[in-house]
Amino acid sequence: MQSWQRHTDPLFVPYNVPVLSEDQEETFWRYWTEKPGTISLAGVLDGRFIAHILLRDHDPQAACADLGISLDPGFIGQGLGTELLLLTRDFAYQSLGIERITLDVAAWNQRAIRAYVKAGFRETGRRWIDWDTPVDFRALLQGPENQWLWEHVRIDTGYTIVLVRMCAQKTRSL
Secondary structure, three states: OOOOOOOOOOOOHHHOOOOOOHHHHHHHHHHHHOOOOOEEEEEEEOOEEEEEEEEEEEEOOOOEEEEEEEEOHHHOOOOHHHHHHHHHHHHHHHHOOOOEEEEEEEOOOHHHHHHHHHOOOEEEEEEEEEEOOOOOHHHHOOOHHHHHHHHHEEEOOOEEEEEEEEEEEOOOOO
16 A cells, blocks of 8 residues: 555545555554454455455444445546445455445545445435544635535534445345
8 A cells, every 4th residue: 555646635635545664554454454343355456456445343143344445546537446346345245245335435525425326335324523634624615616515524623524324235136
């Protein structure tokens, strides 16, 4: 992930993986790959690691998990995120016995929401959460080109953003 391109859009800069020492990188990787109830998958294209996909809070009895995906910014906008979501969804259904996958996504991330919908996810709700972020929304929201963000962000002493809750449900045939 250290070799991935960097997000330059201020809304996505917080998703850049920080530059880490070798020890920090190992700790970071272990944190994401060795958590109980977490299944960690890699998206590889032509031998290159381009995505890290997590199925978190996997509950085999309830047949559900929560999805997280990180995609190298250099590969965004090529349909690869949607393809990885479809592959992950099918793998979860067929190999892990998962029947319901949930996720949360920032409401302003319309590109991701479109990919989730193409992969069979549907919106199930919205909620406001406090977000500790380096994004300077006060400055960002002053520009007329960013007025569309007002419906997704509140500014008080900190920032509160809207998360969209989505779910993909395995359909059972009769």
